[in-house]
Amino acid sequence: MGQVIIEFLSSTGIASITIQQAIMIIVSCFLLYLAIGKGFEPLLLVPIAFGMLLVNLPLANIMGKPETLLHFQEITNMDQAASAQQGTFSVYMETVMPGGLMYYLGQGVKLGIFPPLIFLGVGAMTDFGPLIANPKSLLLGAAAQFGIFFTFFGAIALGFSAQEAASTAIIGGADGPTAIFLTSQLAPHLLGPIAVAAYSYMALVPVIQPPIMKALTTKQEREIVMSQLRVVTKKEKIIFPIIVTIIVTLILPPAGTLVGMLMLGNLFKECGVTERLSKTATNELINIVTILLGVSVGATANAAEFLQLKTIQITILGILAFGVGTASGVILAKVLNKFTKDPINPLIGSAGVSAVPMAARVSNTVGKEANPANFLLMHAMGPNVAGVIGSAVAAGVMLSLFK
Structure with a gap:
């Protein structure tokens, strides 16, 4: 049971957060305070500060880029290969992991x-x-x-x-x-x-x-x-x-x-x-x-x-x-x-x-x-x-x- 708890905690963002990320979370909260508490450009500062908060929470992959694999597939039909002017191989890309929301x-x-x-x-x-x-x-x-x-x-x-x-x-x-x-x-x-x-x-x-x-x-x-x-x-x-x-x-x-x-x-x-x-x-x-x-x-x-x-x-x-x-x-x-x-x-x-x-x-x-x-x-x-x-x-x- 103890091992399960340790493995769970190690998979959370709490175990992965850095001092720099903690500072940025504090900065984003301060900007939210200025926007909400003091009324400083709230229509823009609230979404900006919250985006800053999201990207600095570890392991959320908010800004993660999509991971792709390059595939080479042999073309067995030589007539198709000639018409495609690709030789005997076709190349295509497969997305194996989508990017984060903020990336898109x-x-x-x-x-x-x-x-x-x-x-x-x-x-x-x-x-x-x-x-x-x-x-x-x-x-x-x-x-x-x-x-x-x-x-x-x-x-x-x-x-x-x-x-x-x-x-x-x-x-x-x-x-x-x-x-x-x-x-x-x-x-x-x-x-x-x-x-x-x-x-x-x-x-x-x-x-x-x-x-x-x-x-x-x-x-x-x-x-x-x-x-x-x-x-x-x-x-x-x-x-x-x-x-x-x-x-x-x-x-x-x-x-x-x-x-x-x-x-x-x-x-x-x-x-x-x-x-x-x-x-x-x-x-x-x-x-x-x-x-x-x-x-x-x-x-x-x-x-x-x-x-x-x-x-x-x-x-x-x-x-x-x-x-x-x-x-x-x-x-x-x-x-x-x-x-x-x-x-x-x-x-x-x-x-x-x-x-x-x-x-x-x-x-x-x-x-x-x-x-x-x-x-x-x-x-x-x-x-x-x-x-x-x-x-x-x-x-x-x-x-x-x-x-």
Whole structure:
């Protein structure tokens, strides 16, 4: 009886767990606490953290690859052999053990399927009206992407390869799906730490951005009241996604996947004849893909690949990218004020990072602290949605250069 008990215990995960796996289980539980207890990006952080938990439980084979055998079978019918041009043997592969669930779900990330589908849903939920009404917002969204390119060179200085540096720097765009898409193409071995860093910083927008915004602006600048935006016509909203898709894809083909799906979703919303498709993209589709994407990405964060010095470096570089992007948008808004007739509240420049709509809300909140009668939300949404386009374009640039 005692031998049976010993054999049973030795076959359990308890006997096989390593210190590194135990640490990762604690990390995943902490992330679940942040998501559930503190409300930090729960829709994404819960599946990511739980995927991380699953992959670090020993012997579960969650990410196991399928095992196959290669068979050689002699062809006795020589006429068939000649017609098949295979000689006297046929070769076929037999799967003797299927892979783990997360291995198969992870193909949606590896093959670049899930992030564009997320963009489809985001596009269907996005109103580009503030950007169309105030085209200068596009410049602010572009300026916020400076953090990406600044951090790229910082990562190179630390010894990262160009592909790893590009994947790390994209965290500065504050766009989780874009970060996952680019990393899956350039540095899939860093997918876990980059995804966790990207979504953690997106959740911490209300904490990270205000000190930077206040440090770079005076109280007088924060009190600036902007004039009301013009009304954007339905025709403009329909034409916009079509024109953006054509221009961006012609100039930067690798960005066509993300930008194209973003604009297709927006066209569903604005054209007025695809209501069912728009509702599906904004509800069922994006919810299903969010679950699959989050769990799959979390399952890449196994102890062997996550607990490295590079993970700490990625965390530091990620916050640097995010901070520089925030600062760049604010500074450009201050510069534009010297050349434009209608004053721009520099706070809306910080919304150029692609954390929609959280970054716009932060701009509005900081503006109301300085002037309770100041309402910057719609003005900040212009740079905010421009940042979504900007981060996708930045990813396209990186893919063009380093894939």
